[in-house]
Amino acid sequence: AQTVTQSQPEMSVQEAETVTLSCTYDTSESNYYLFWYKQPPSRQMILVIRQEAYKQQNATENRFSVNFQKAAKSFSLKISDSQLGDTAMYFCAFRDDYKLSFGAGTTVTVRA
Amino acid sequence: DTGVSQNPRHKITKRGQNVTFRCDPISEHNRLYWYRQTLGQGPEFLTYFQNEAQLEKSRLLSDRFSAERPKGSFSTLEIQRTEQGDSAMYLCASSVRGQGSSYEQYFGPGTRLTVT
Numbered sequence: 110a111q112t113v114t115q116s117q118p119e120m121s122v123q124e125a126e127t128v129t130l131s132c133t134y135d136t137s138e139s140n141y142y143l144f145w146y147k148q149p150p151s152r153q154m155i156l157v158i159r160q161e162a163y164k165q166q167n168a169t170e171n172r173f174s175v176n177f178q179k180a181a182k183s184f185s186l187k188i189s190d191s192q193l194g195d196t197a198m199y200f201c202a203f204r205d206d207y208k209l210s211f212g213a214g215t216t217v218t219v220r221a
Numbered sequence: 222d223t224g225v226s227q228n229p230r231h232k233i234t235k236r237g238q239n240v241t242f243r244c245d246p247i248s249e250h251n252r253l254y255w256y257r258q259t260l261g262q263g264p265e266f267l268t269y270f271q272n273e274a275q276l277e278k279s280r281l282l283s284d285r286f287s288a289e290r291p292k293g294s295f296s297t298l299e300i301q302r303t304e305q306g307d308s309a310m311y312l313c314a315s316s317v318r319g320q321g322s323s324y325e326q327y328f329g330p331g332t333r334l335t336v337t
Contacts (some may be wrong), residue, residue: 153329153330154314154328159323159325187267200263202269205256207276207277208266209254209256209264209267210266219318
C-alpha cells in the first residue's frame with residue numbers, strides 16, 4: 110500500500126506572504142501521479158495542482174507551485190501571495206493505477 | 222456540466238438502520254469512486270467503478286456495504302445495519318482519461334452520515 114505523510118498539521122501565514130506545505134510518500138512504482146487538493150471549511154474538495162512522476166519539470170498553477178523531488182519522494186506545495194480564500198485544509202495525494210491515497214492534511218489559515 | 226452531485230447531503234440515522242446514498246458523476250466520466258473521510262483526516266478509498274463494472278473494493282468495505290452503478294451512470298452506496306463507527310463523510314468522485322492518462326478525480330460535496 111502507498112503511504113503519504115504530511116508532517117505539518119497546521120500552518121498559519123500572513124496575507125500576501127508565502128507558505129510551503131510538505132509531503133512525502135512511499136512507493137516502489139516508477140510511474141505515478143501526485144496531486145494537491147484543497148478542502149475549504151464545509152466545502153468540497155478541489156484539485157489545486159498535479160505532477161506526473163515522469164516529468165522533471167515542477168508544475169505551476171498561478172500562485173501554486175510544487176517542488177517535486179522524485180529520488181527523495183518529496184512533493185511540497187508552495188502558495189505565493191497568500192489570500193484569505195486560501196484558508197482551507199490541503200491534502201497531498203498519490204495515484205498509481207486508479208485510487209488516490211491521501212495524507213492526513215495540513216490546515217492552512219491565512220491571517221488578514 | 223454541473224459537477225459531481227451527491228444526495229442527500231446529510232443523513233442522521235439510528236444504529237441498525239439501513240441507509241443509501243446516491244452519486245451522479247460528471248457526464249461522460251467513465252470512472253467513479255467512493256471514499257470515506259472521518260473528521261480531521263484524509264479520505265480513504267472504498268471502491269471504484271469503470272463504467273458499470275466494480276473493479277476494486279477496499280478491505281474497509283465490510284459485508285454491510287454494497288455499491289452499484291447500473292448502466293454506468295449514477296452510483297449508489299448502501300450501508301446495512303449501520304453502526305456508530307460508520308459515522309463519516311462519504312465522498313464520491315469521478316474521472317475520465319485526461320492528458321497523459323492522469324484520470325484527475327473531481328469530487329462531489331459529500332454525504333455526511335451520523336449514526337446515533
